[in-house]
Amino acid sequence: MGVRMVARPEVIPTQVEEPAVVGRRTPAVNGLAIVTGCARYTTDFYWPGMLVGQLLYTAYPHARIVRIDAARARQVPGVHAVITHAEVPGENSYMLYDTDQPLLIADVVRYQGDAIAAVAAESEEAAAEALAAIEVEYEELPGLFDVMEAVRPDAQQIWPRRSNVYHHLTVQRGDVAAGFAAAEIIIENTYQTQCMEQAFLEPEGAVASKESDGTIVVHAGCQAPHRDRRQIARSLALPETKVRVIVPYVGGAFGGKDETHVQIHAALLAQATGRPIRMIRTREESIRTHVKRHAVTIRHRLGATKQGVITAMEVAGYGDGGPYANMTRQVMEVFTIHASGPYYVPNARIDAYSVLTNNPIAGAMRGFGMPQAHFATERQMDELARKIGLDPMEVRLRNAIETGKKMATGVTTLDAAGMRNSLKEVAEMSGWRKRQRVERRPAPHLRRGWGLACMMQGYLLGPKVADNAFAILEMNEDGSVMLRTGVVDYGQGSHTVLAQIAAEALGLELTSVRVIGPDTDKTLESGSACASRVTFICGHAVLRAAKPIHDQLLQTAAELTNLPRNELSIRLGIVHRNGTPLELTARQLAAAARARSRPLSSLGYYSAEYPPKIFDERVFDNPCAYYTFGANVAQVLVDIETGQVTVEKLFLAQDAGRILNPDGALGQAEGGVSMGFGYSIMEELIIEKGRTRNNSLESYLIPTVQDVPEIHAKYCESVDRYGPYGSRALSEGSVVPTAAAIANAVRDAVGVSMVRIPLTAERVLAAMNEQGGKA
C-alpha cells in the first residue's frame, strides 16, 4: 500500500560539494548528558505514591490453564490491583506486525515468557507475595521445540486453527533446474544459526501514570513510541489522544524494543489503580520474555562452473519464531532478500518458512535476517572457492552483482559500485594479497587463518509497507532551532545526524539546533527506529521541513541586503554572497523574518519513494530498493588442542555513501563488528525444552572490551543519489558478514567447514575430530 513510484524520487538536491556541518566530526548531541550521568532513563523516574508493578510468568513453556484464582493475592496487604486477562478493558493482545500475543494468558501458555497476571503493590515484597499467592492450575502440554520437527505435516499444532508454518514465501528467478544442470560444481550444506540475545544494557521497563483527566502517560525505552501509543490505547480501550508515550534516554535496543514490552501492562495497572506504576524487568525476566534473533536452519545448494561462476542457488530457511507470528514473516522476508548475497544469481529459488514452536519468541535484531542468510551464503562461497582452488576474493569478484543487473528478488540493482570498492578496500586494509607471508603456525598448537565475507544490506521497510516520518522545525527569534522528531535515539546516534541535517539545510551551526525527541505529545510520528531507515526517511523529513524556512531566510536576506536572492547563501549562521561572508547573521534574519510575519516553523513529511521500474512484482512484492555493500576479513588463531578460536584482527570496509557523522559511523562499524564477533564466537541462548538456561549476563556471554579483537573499520565514501546529503544506511550492515568471515578463517586455519555458530571450542574441536582438520 505504501509504495510511491516516482519517475525520479523527489530528492531535495543535497549533494552539496562542501557541506559545512554534515561530514564533520562532532560529539553526539546527547553525549554530554549520557557521560555525565545526567541522562534520565526509565528507571530513574520516581513519583510520590508510585507502586511496583510485577508480572506473573508461566511456570511451563506449554500448558493449558485450568484455573486462575487471584482472590488471595488481592488480600495481600499493600496490594492495589491484580489483573488477569478478564480485567483487560480493550484488546488482550499485542506485538508488532501480527498482534497475536495475549497480554495476559487466558487459556493456553505457549512459551516461557507468557504472562498470566499483573500485580501492583506498594513494595517489591508485597508484589512478590501477591504473585506467589495467585493460584494457577496448569495442565502441562508437550512442547514443540525443534523447528524442523514443527514443519513436519504430522507435527502437533501449536495453534488449533493455524499451521505451524504460518507463512511460506517463495522467490523464484530463472530456471533453477537448468541452472543446476549447467553447474559443474555443486555445494550443498545445511547451516544452523543460533538464538541470539540483544543484550541491551537497560532491561525493559515502563513507568505509567494516570492524569486527572484519565490520560495515561507512559515513560518507556522503546523504538516506536507512536505505535506503542496505539497499542496501549487499543488495550486500555482509550482513544489514542488519551495516551501519551514519553521516551526518556534508552539504554540500547538493537531491535529488541521494537514491539512493546511492559508498557501496556504498566498502563493497565495505572488505569486500574490511578497510581503511578513502575514496572522494570529484571535481566532474567528480560531474557525470558523478549524477542530474540531468529535461530534459522538453512539448507543451501549452490551450483557453479569450474570458473566459479554461479549458475544456480537454492536456499530454504526455517525461522523459529516461537509461538507467536509477530514479525517472523518480516524477518524471513529480509532473509529471503539477502539469501543470494551480493551476487548475480541467474537462477535462484529461495524458500522462507516462518515457523511456530514453543521456543522463546523471536523478532527484530540488528540485521534482521541478514546475518543468518549471509552466514550460509558466504560460507558456501568460500567452499566453492576452495573446491575450485580460487582465491575467495576472486570468486566473489567473479559473481559480484553489478549496477543495473537483477537480483534474485527481481530488483534491478541501482548502484553496486560499493561491492567492488569495499572488497578492494578490505583487501588493502587487511593485506589480503600478502597474507601468505604471515606465519600460519605461530606455535605448535596454533594455526592461523584468514577468512573473507561480503555483505549487502537492503534498507527501509520495502515498498509494501508504509514507511514515513514527520519532522517539525521551529526557528526562534534568536536563531536557535528546535527539531522535533518522533524517532528514538537509543544510542545509535540518530538525533545527532538529524540535527546535522537540519543545521546543514538551514545554514546554521550544529550548536544552534536542539532536538526534542520522542514524546507523543511533543512530536509527530516518525515510525520505528529500525531497518536502518532513520537517516534516510527521517532525514528527508527534516530536509522537507527545512526547505520553506531556508526560503524565508533567504528571501529576508535578499530584502535586507537588496541583493539578488540567488547570489545569497547561509553557511554556519552567516549570510554569504557568492561565497563571501556578509555582515549579516542567521540570527538577524530570524528576527527580521519574524517581524515580517514570515513563518519560521515548518512541518516536513517524507514517505519512502522509489525509482520506477526497478521492482519485478512477479518475483517478489516487498524487496529492498536501496543497498549498501561491505566486506569483512578476519584473521584468527585456532588452538588445535582445545578448538579455541581467537580472533586476532577484524577488518571491515563498508560502502555507506557520504558519512554524515564520522565518529558516530565509526561507532556503528566497530559496534556492529563486535556484535558479529559475539554472534560468531560466543553468544548463544541455551534453550532446553523451551526454557532458556542462561538468563543472565554472567551465563549469556557477550564480548567485553577484553574479548573484542583489534578492529579496523573503514567506510568507502561515495555520494548516494537518494539519501540525504548522499548518505546511505550503515547501522546494521556492519554486523552482517562477520560470522561467516570468522568461520571462513577457521576453515582456512584448520580446514574444517563449520556449519553452525557460535564457533565454540567444543564445536570446532568436534568438527576437527569429525572432518579431520589440519594439524
Add this chain to the structure above:
Amino acid sequence: MGVRMVARPEVIPTQVEEPAVVGRRTPAVNGLAIVTGCARYTTDFYWPGMLVGQLLYTAYPHARIVRIDAARARQVPGVHAVITHAEVPGENSYMLYDTDQPLLIADVVRYQGDAIAAVAAESEEAAAEALAAIEVEYEELPGLFDVMEAVRPDAQQIWPRRSNVYHHLTVQRGDVAAGFAAAEIIIENTYQTQCMEQAFLEPEGAVASKESDGTIVVHAGCQAPHRDRRQIARSLALPETKVRVIVPYVGGAFGGKDETHVQIHAALLAQATGRPIRMIRTREESIRTHVKRHAVTIRHRLGATKQGVITAMEVAGYGDGGPYANMTRQVMEVFTIHASGPYYVPNARIDAYSVLTNNPIAGAMRGFGMPQAHFATERQMDELARKIGLDPMEVRLRNAIETGKKMATGVTTLDAAGMRNSLKEVAEMSGWRKRQRVERRPAPHLRRGWGLACMMQGYLLGPKVADNAFAILEMNEDGSVMLRTGVVDYGQGSHTVLAQIAAEALGLELTSVRVIGPDTDKTLESGSACASRVTFICGHAVLRAAKPIHDQLLQTAAELTNLPRNELSIRLGIVHRNGTPLELTARQLAAAARARSRPLSSLGYYSAEYPPKIFDERVFDNPCAYYTFGANVAQVLVDIETGQVTVEKLFLAQDAGRILNPDGALGQAEGGVSMGFGYSIMEELIIEKGRTRNNSLESYLIPTVQDVPEIHAKYCESVDRYGPYGSRALSEGSVVPTAAAIANAVRDAVGVSMVRIPLTAERVLAAMNEQGGKA
C-alpha cells in the same frame, strides 16, 4: 511590518450552511477538569527539593538606591540564593512591547512594584528573614502622581533622557475647525476614568526548575508563553531552545498576565540554585505590582447640528502608564481608534498621550483603551441628545457609521450592519420605546432612569504588528485528533472554540478532538491570547492545518468507495454521499489513509490578512480593520438621599458574526457586562502618592453574584466574510459600553452628568449637590 494586504483575504470557505459542530452547545473541553478540581494550576506543582522564591519590593514609589547589601541575607540559614541586578546574567529588563522595566532595580525605583532582590530559601520563613536582612539604603525622591501634572513642560522628569509624554499620537481627518464652525451645538467635557484591577482569581506565580542539561522549565499561568520564553532566555543568557514554558490551567488573566510577571525571577533563581523554585505572589503583591487598566483623562469636544448630526470631534486622552513605557502607547492607540465611537465623524482630531508617572504601571486589560474612550464619547452623545431633545437612540442612529464609510482613523468600514442591528435588538429587549410607561419614582427617595450606550470593538493587533499563529493537527489511526495550539485558554474558552473549528473542518465529532495547549516544547507559537484575536487568527491556522488532512480523507474515501470525490463529504465522523450517510466512518478513513502512507498530520499557519485599500496610512498606520458593534441599555435606581446607584437591569445586544460556542459566548457577554458594571459602579484602585491603598479583594471590591444586576445578553448573529465559519470577535466588546450606559441612566434618573467613574454614592451625591440633580 506585519501587514499583508491581499486582493481578497485568503479565506477558506467556511460559511457552510449547516455546520454540525460549530454553533452547537457544548461544555468547555476543559470544563470537567476545572469543575471537578482536577485541573492543576501553577500553585499545584510541588517537587522534591523545591525552594520558596520571594521578591524584595521597594519601600518607596520613587527613590534613589544608595546601597544594596545582601551579604547578611545570604547568611540566613536555609537561604540558597539572593540575587540582585548584579547577578542577572542577561538583560535586566522585561515587559511586553517596550522592555524597559528592570527585573531588579539597580539605581532608581520608580513605582511601588519595583523589585530589588530575589531570594530562594527552604521555607517561607527563611525567605522572609532573608528579605528583611537585605540592607537597602534609599534616598527618597519626590514623586509625580498626576498625569496632567506630568505632561506640563516644567514637570520633573521621571527618566533622565525620556520625556514624560513618551508618545503622542495624533489622528486627524477632515477639517476640524470648519467642522466646529459648522456646529450648532458644542458639547465639551473632561472625563476621568479610574485605575482598574483585573482581579483575576489566581494571583501570578511561577514554578521554575533546571533540567540536568541546563534547560530551564517554567510552569506559569500567562497569556503569551512563547514570548515569555523569549524574555526568560534573554535575561538568563540562554538560547530560546534551552527554555521551556509550560502553561498549566490559568485562573483568569484579562490582560493582566500578558507580560511576564515572576517567570523570569523564578527562572533566575532556578538557574542560580539548580533547585526548583516556587514563586507565587500574594494578592497584596499582585495588586502592588502588575499592570492595571489605564486611568485616562479625556478632554472631549463634540460639535453637531441641531438635528444631532456630528460635524466635528476633538478628543485628547492622557493615559497614565506609570513609570515604564511597556504598552501604554498601544493602549492609547486603541483608545484613539475607538475615540470617535461607532459614528461617522467627518472632521476629527484625536490626540493620545502616553504619559509616565510614578503611579502603578498600567497595561492590558479587557477592552484595552476602549472602555475609557467609549465612556467619554457615549456620555457626550447622550448630552448631545438631551441638549437637542432627541431620543438618545435616535441621535445614535443618525450618526451611525455605515458600511463603506470612513472612520476617523481613515479606515473604510467593511461591515457596519451590526451597529443598527444591535441598537434595534437592544431596544426590543429592553423595551426602550416603552420605558416611559415604567414608574420613574417608585419610592419617594428613589428615581429610576434608563441609559443607552453603543460600542464598537476593533480586533486583532493591527496591520503594523506581526499577528499570526501556528496550529498542528494530528489524526490518529483510530480517528482521534490532537490539536496542538500555543495559545492559552485562561478561562475564555478558546480551546473549546478551536476544537470545534478543527472538528467541523475535518468532519468529526467534537469529542474526537483533544487539545494540547501551550507548552513551548509541544506547541508552536500562536501569539498572545489578547486583542480578541484567538478565534480569528488561531482559528484560521486550525482551518489551514485541517484542509490537507480533510483532502487526504476525502481522497481515501473516493478510492475506497469508487465514488467521485466531489460527491463525498464527512460529517460528524460519517462519510456522506450528496448528504446521505454511507457505511464508512472517518475512523476507517484514517486507518486506510495511514496504510496508504498519506500524511494525516499537518501544520497550519495564518498571518493576519487585510482587504486592500481600506487603510489610509496618511491618517493612521495601525488601525483595526475588523469590527463588531453592540449596544447596552441600563435601567437604574438612584437613591437621592445617599447617591447610591442600583442597577436593576442591563441589556446587551452584540453583533458577533456566527456564534461558534453559544454557552461560551453567553459567558463572555455576561462576564463582560458584569465587569463593565464593576467598572461603572464600584471598582477603583485608591492610589495615594503612588501607593495603592486597597491591596486586597476585601478592600478592592469587585461585583459578586450578590451585586451583579439582572443581565440580558443577546447576540445578533450574522455571517462574517472573514472570520472562521463566519465568526467575529466577542470577548472584549461586552465590557466596553456598560459604564457609559449606566452613567447615562443616572443622568436620566437624577439629571446629573457624571464625568468620572466609578459612580460611587459619594460622587453621585456630590454631583447632585453641585449640578442640582432632579429630586
